[in-house]
Amino acid sequence: MEYTIKEIALRAGVSKSTVSRVIxxxxxxxxxxxxxxxxxxxxxxxxxxxxxxAMVSQRTYNIGVLIYRRHHPIASxxxxxxxxxxxxxxxxxxxxxxxxxxxxxxxxxxxxxxLEKRVDGLILISRLQQNVIENIQNFGVPYIMVNGSTxxxxxIHIVGRDEEGGRKAADHLTSLGHRxxxxxAGPQTHRSHHLRLKGxxxxxxxxxxxxxxxxxxxxxxxxxEEGYSTMQKQWDHxxxxxxSAIFATNDMIALGAMKFLLEQSVRIPEQVAVMxxxxxxxxxxxSPSLTTIRVNMEEMGTQAFTMLDRLIRKxxxxxxNMEFEPELIVRQSTGGKHLG
Amino acid sequence: MEYTIKEIALRAGVSKSTVSRVIxxxxxxxxxxxxxxxxxxxxxxxxxxxxxxAMVSQRTYNIGVLIYRRHHPIASxxxxxxxxxxxxxxxxxxxxxxxxxxxxxxxxxxxxxxLEKRVDGLILISRLQQNVIENIQNFGVPYIMVNGSTxxxxxIHIVGRDEEGGRKAADHLTSLGHRxxxxxAGPQTHRSHHLRLKGxxxxxxxxxxxxxxxxxxxxxxxxxEEGYSTMQKQWDHxxxxxxSAIFATNDMIALGAMKFLLEQSVRIPEQVAVMxxxxxxxxxxxSPSLTTIRVNMEEMGTQAFTMLDRLIRKxxxxxxNMEFEPELIVRQSTGGKHLG
DNA sequence: CTGAAAGCGCTTACAG
DNA sequence: CTGAAAGCGCTTACAG
Numbered sequence: 001m002e003y004t005i006k007e008i009a010l011r012a013g014v015s016k017s018t019v020s021r022v023i024x025x026x027x028x029x030x031x032x033x034x035x036x037x038x039x040x041x042x043x044x045x046x047x048x049x050x051x052x053x054a055m056v057s058q059r060t061y062n063i064g065v066l067i068y069r070r071h072h073p074i075a076s077x078x079x080x081x082x083x084x085x086x087x088x089x090x091x092x093x094x095x096x097x098x099x100x101x102x103x104x105x106x107x108x109x110x111x112x113x114x115l116e117k118r119v120d121g122l123i124l125i126s127r128l129q130q131n132v133i134e135n136i137q138n139f140g141v142p143y144i145m146v147n148g149s150t151x152x153x154x155x156i157h158i159v160g161r162d163e164e165g166g167r168k169a170a171d172h173l174t175s176l177g178h179r180x181x182x183x184x185a186g187p188q189t190h191r192s193h194h195l196r197l198k199g200x201x202x203x204x205x206x207x208x209x210x211x212x213x214x215x216x217x218x219x220x221x222x223x224x225e226e227g228y229s230t231m232q233k234q235w236d237h238x239x240x241x242x243x244s245a246i247f248a249t250n251d252m253i254a255l256g257a258m259k260f261l262l263e264q265s266v267r268i269p270e271q272v273a274v275m276x277x278x279x280x281x282x283x284x285x286x287s288p289s290l291t292t293i294r295v296n297m298e299e300m301g302t303q304a305f306t307m308l309d310r311l312i313r314k315x316x317x318x319x320x321n322m323e324f325e326p327e328l329i330v331r332q333s334t335g336g337k338h339l340g
Numbered sequence: 341m342e343y344t345i346k347e348i349a350l351r352a353g354v355s356k357s358t359v360s361r362v363i364x365x366x367x368x369x370x371x372x373x374x375x376x377x378x379x380x381x382x383x384x385x386x387x388x389x390x391x392x393x394a395m396v397s398q399r400t401y402n403i404g405v406l407i408y409r410r411h412h413p414i415a416s417x418x419x420x421x422x423x424x425x426x427x428x429x430x431x432x433x434x435x436x437x438x439x440x441x442x443x444x445x446x447x448x449x450x451x452x453x454x455l456e457k458r459v460d461g462l463i464l465i466s467r468l469q470q471n472v473i474e475n476i477q478n479f480g481v482p483y484i485m486v487n488g489s490t491x492x493x494x495x496i497h498i499v500g501r502d503e504e505g506g507r508k509a510a511d512h513l514t515s516l517g518h519r520x521x522x523x524x525a526g527p528q529t530h531r532s533h534h535l536r537l538k539g540x541x542x543x544x545x546x547x548x549x550x551x552x553x554x555x556x557x558x559x560x561x562x563x564x565e566e567g568y569s570t571m572q573k574q575w576d577h578x579x580x581x582x583x584s585a586i587f588a589t590n591d592m593i594a595l596g597a598m599k600f601l602l603e604q605s606v607r608i609p610e611q612v613a614v615m616x617x618x619x620x621x622x623x624x625x626x627s628p629s630l631t632t633i634r635v636n637m638e639e640m641g642t643q644a645f646t647m648l649d650r651l652i653r654k655x656x657x658x659x660x661n662m663e664f665e666p667e668l669i670v671r672q673s674t675g676g677k678h679l680g
Numbered sequence: 681c682t683g684a685a686a687g688c689g690c691t692t693a694c695a696g
Numbered sequence: 697c698t699g700a701a702a703g704c705g706c707t708t709a710c711a712g
Contacts, residue, residue, distance in 0.1 A: 045479070
C-alpha cells in the first residue's frame with residue numbers, strides 16, 4: 001500500500017507539517033508527537049515518496065551513469081563494468097541511487113532521458129561525444145568523464161597515466177632481455193591506446209632499440225576476437241620477424257593473441273613472452289596468466305563518484321583532472337626471468 | 341537552464357494546459373499553437389520534468405534491478421552482468437530508465453530505496469531473500485525473480501532448466517567414452533548448482549555408472565579461486581582415482597580447475613576432459629576453450645524485462661514461471677572425439 | 681513546539 | 697480548440 005503523509009498525520013493526530021518534521025528529522029517536535037508518528041509509520045510501513053520530496057528540494061539523490069558502447073557488453077564489460085561496480089558501491093554508501101544507461105551511437109537520447117529525470121549529476125564512461133557533452137553542459141548539471149576517448153577542455157577527466165604505463169611495459173620487457181618486440185596496438189583514435197603505444201615507443205627509442213613500423217599491427221578493435229585474428233593474419237610475418245615478445249595495448253587483445261599462439265603450440269613465455277594492459281579479471285585467470293599493467297578501475301570509479309558528489313554539493317574541487325598511476329603486474333606470460 | 345512549462349506558455353502566448361497537450365501529444369491543439377510551442381521548446385531546449393510528470397501520472401517509467409551479491413563483481417559479473425545488459429537494452433527500447441543497485445546482506449535497504457523512488461517494477465537477481473520479497477510484495481509493486489537461489493511460491497521465476505542441463509553434460513561426457521568422472525559441485529544451497537548436480541547424477545545412475553560420493557568435491561563458492569584451490573587440494577585423490585573427465589557445475593569453477601591442471605602439465609582434453617556450465621564469455625576465450633552447457637542469459641534478461649513490463653501495464657501474463665532450455669556447446673576441452 | 685498555506689512542475693477533467 | 701483550477705505528495709517558511 002502506498003500511504004501518504006496525510007494519512008499518517010490523520011492517524012497520528014497531528015498535522016502534515018509535524019509528520020514531515022519527524023521524517024526528515026529537522027525542526028522541533030515534541031517527543032510525544034514524534035513517537036506517535038513513528039509508530040504509525042511503522043504500522044503502515046509507510047515509505048515517503050521520493051519524487052515529491054525531490055520536487056520541492058530540487059534534489060533527487062539520483063545520478064546517471066552513461067556508458068557509450070557500440071555493442072555489448074555494457075555493464076558486464078571487463079573494464080567499464082569494474083568502474084561501474086565501484087560507482088554503485090560508493091554511491092550506495094552516500095544514499096544515492098544510480099541509473100545505468102547506454103547509447104549505441106552519437107545520440108543525445110540517453111542523456112536527455114537522464115536530464116529529464118533530473119539526476120543530480122552524471123558520469124560518462126568510454127567514448128566521448130561532443131554533442132552529448134554540450135547537451136549536458138547546457139543543462140547545467142555536473143558531470144565527470146571517466147576514461148574518455150578524447151580529452152576535452154573544461155571537462156573533468158578521470159584517467160590512467162597511460163603513457164607512463166606504456167613505458168613501464170617497455171621497461172619490463174627490455175629488462176628481461178627482449179629487444180625484438182611485436183606490438184598489437186588498439187584503435188589509435190582512443191586516447192588510452194594511443195598513449196600506451198606512444199609511451200612504449202618512446203621508451204624503446206631511448207633504449208636505442210626503436211620499434212620498426214613493421215613491428216606494429218593494428219587490430220580493428222580492442223577485443224579478444226581482433227587480437228586473435230590479427231595474430232592469425234600476421235602469423236607468417238611474425239614468425240619471420242623472430243620476435244621474442246609481444247606487447248598489446250590492452251588485455252583483451254593480448255589474450256586473443258595468446259590463444260592463437262597457444263594453438264600453434266608456441267610456448268609462453270619460453271618462446272614468446274606476452275604482456276597486456278588493464279589487468280582485467282581474466283588476465284590472472286588465463287593459463288598462462290598474463291603479465292600486465294594494472295589500471296586501478298575500482299579507484300577510478302570511486303573517485304569519479306566522490307568528485308561528482310562534491311560537484312553536486314558545490315564543494316571546492318581541487319583538481320580539474322585526476323590521473324592514476326598504473327602498476328606493473330608480473331605473471332606467468334613473461335616468466336619474470338631472463339630469456340637469453 | 342531548467343525551464344518550466346509556465347515559461348514556455350508565457351513565451352508561446354498560450355496557457356500551460358496547451359503546452360502540456362503538445363508535449364504529451366494528447367488532446368486537441370490548433371496547428372498554429374502547436375507550432376509556436378514546439379518552436380519555443382526548441383529554442384529553450386526545454387526538457388520536461390519527469391518527476392512532476394510521474395507525480396501526477398503515478399508512473400515513473402523507471403524500474404529497479406536489485407543484484408544481491410556478497411562481494412564484487414556486481415554489474416561486471418560474467419553471468420549476472422549479461423542478464424543486466426539485456427535488461428538495460430530492452431528497457432531502453434521501451435523508454436524505461438533503470439536503477440541498478442546491490443545489497444550485500446539480508447537487508448531491506450536497497451529495496452526500500454527503490455520503493456521510495458516509486459519504481460514501476462523490480463527485477464531481483466541472484467540470491468533470494470524472504471524479507472526482501474515480503475517488503476516488495478507488501479508494497480504492491482510488480483517484480484520478477486531471475487535465476488533466484490530458491491523457488492518461492494507466488495513469485496515469478498525466470499530460470500534455466502538446470503537439471504536437464506546436468507543431464508546433457510553427463511550425456512556428452514559418457515558419449516565420449518568417459519566412465520570415471522570427477523565432479524566439482526558449487527554451493528548446493530543454490531538452486532542451479534543443486535539441480536545441475538542432480539541431473540548429472542541421475543543420468544549417470546541410469547547409465548549404470550553411478551557417481552561415487554568420493555567423486556564429488558564441493559568448492560566453497562562458485563568462483564575461479566575455489567575451483568583452483570579445490571582441485572589443488574584434491575589433486576592426489578584425483579590422480580589416484582584415474583578420472584578421465586571433470587564436470588563442474590559452472591564455468592568459473594571449471595576454469596579454475598583447468599588452470600590448476602594445466603600448471604601440472606596435464607593435457608586437456610587428451611588426459612583429462614573438462615566441462616563447465618553457463619557459457620560465460622571467458623569459456624570460449626580460455627585455452628583450451630571450455631566445453632559447456634550454455635545458458636541463454638541475454639534471453640533471460642530480455643524476457644524478464646518483457647514480463648515485468650506486462651505486469652506493470654497489467655496485461656495478462658500467461659506463465660507464472662519461465663524456463664530456458666540449456667544447450668550443449670562442444671569446445672576444445674572435451675575434444676569432441678572418443679577417448680579410448 | 682505546531683499547523684495552515686504556498687509551492688515544486690506537471691496533467692487532467694471541466695467549462696467555455 | 698483552449699484556459700482556469702485542482703491535485704499528485706511532499707517541504708518550507710511563517711504565524712502563533
